[in-house]
Amino acid sequence: MLRLPNNVTLSDGDKIIWNGLNLPEIFVLETSRMVLESSVPIKGEVVCFPVKTILGPIAVFTESRIEPYDILADLLNYELQKIRWYNEEVEKLVDVLSESWRVGKRIFIMRSRNLENRLSLRMMFSNLVDAVYNAGDFDVGIAPSGISLPRIGEDGKVVFSDPEEDLHEAVRKALMMNKYLDHGVAVYEDLNNYDFSLHIDIPEVVKIFLRSKSLFEVAKHMKLEEEEAFKKILEFEKETLISPRIPIEAFLLLKEG
Structure with missing residues (x-):
């Protein structure tokens, strides 16, 4: 989760990475392309200058009174190393869960082998979680940080992220556990206590x-x-x-x- 100042906006020319200044998208993209192509800062009420970062060249927008720019650039580069990219599956679940999400909650995914077992799992967890949504071939939902974990049979799987500040990260963690854990009930904090089937090529x-x-x-x-x-x-x-x-x-x- 990025923790960038609210008085900066960042763009690589193709997209806005952070918009703490709430600048219009067209202005940010057009100006950032101009600055990145010319390597020449633009000054006005808002200053835009190029910075070399761990993500490549980035255009930084900030208030003209904030200097020196090199210290700000070092801070941004440090924070950008914490960035994470999310795939379409994560983004889709974030859209489903965003209205009900609260900081400090868990995201869980519930999967079963048949409809009967799926309904049984829903009933079992209905009083333990905050919300459950149908996500196609599995259920996804939001749970409190302090949840009691009942035992379930091998026909089902329920995985929980840890209590998270960031919804994207909570969803990623739940999807990761769902993808690689075979069955049972699991929480992210105890990740290394479970048997995972990764079977992936590590570059x-x-x-x-x-x-x-x-x-x-x-x-x-x-x-x-x-x-x-x-x-x-x-x-x-x-x-x-x-x-x-x-x-x-x-x-x-x-x-x-």
């Missing part, structure tokens, strides 16, 4: 990062720019739903080899 860039925890080492070994190495890790996270940047999830990848 070399991720293997090196798991060993070194350093983008610099990854870039050096792979003969890449750091921003290229970082984007490859972001793409891996987006595709597999697992983050090598989070220790508890990195351990799963290390066990996979």
